[in-house]
Amino acid sequence: MYTCNESLLVKQVRNNINGGKVIFKDRYCAGPDNETLVTELSIQPTNDSVLGSITLIMLIIVMALIALPCFYSIWIIQNQMFTYIGFILVMLSCLIYLHFFNIKKEILTIIRCTGVQLTTIYATGRKQIQFVDVHNIENIVINEAVSMHKIIYYLAIILRRHPKTEQDHIIIPVFLHSMPRLDTLTDIYQTIHECLWKEPATINDTRT
Structure with missing residues (x-):
C-alpha cells in the first residue's frame, strides 16, 4: 500500500523556450517507509496562454x-x-x-522499477496515453537540436534495440509541446533517475 502526499505537491510557474509561462507541478506518492514509489510531473500553459x-x-x-x-x-x-x-x-x-492540436496539459508519470507513462490531454478532454516498460528503456537523456538561430534542449527516452531486428534506437521525446527550458528539464531528469532507478543523477550527465 502507498499513500499520496498531496501536501508535498510542488507548483511553480516557469518559462518555456519561447518565453511563454507554464505551470510546472511535481507530486509524488510514497510508501510506509517514505520511499517514493510514484512521481507525477505535469506541465500546462498558464491561464493567460x-x-x-x-x-x-x-x-x-x-x-x-x-x-x-x-x-x-x-x-x-x-x-x-x-x-x-x-x-x-x-x-x-x-x-x-x-x-x-490544442494541448492542454502534458503529464509524465514515473513508477518505481516499473516504467513511465506519457499522457497528453487536449482542449476537448481527449487523452493520448503511452506506457513504456522500464525493461525497454536504455536511457533517459537531455538531448539538443541545433537550428539556424538557437539550440533547443529536450528530454528524450531512448528505447533498447531489439536483438532480432536491425532497427535503430527509438527515441521518444517528452514534453515536446510544452518545450520547458533547460533548468526545468534538468529537474525532471534528476527526478526520473532517482524515482525510476533509485540512482542519483548529476547535472553533468544530463547533456548527451
Missing part, C-alpha cells in the same frame, strides 16, 4: 462570420447554401484544432 488560444479561435470565428456575407452576396444566385456550408466548415476546423 489558454485565454490567448481561446481569443484566437473566437477571432477566427468572428472574421469568418464577417466574411461569409460578402461571399454569400456573390454566390447567392448559384448556391444559397454557401453561407451555411462555410459556417459549418469554419466550426469544424475549430473543433478539429481543439481536439487534435
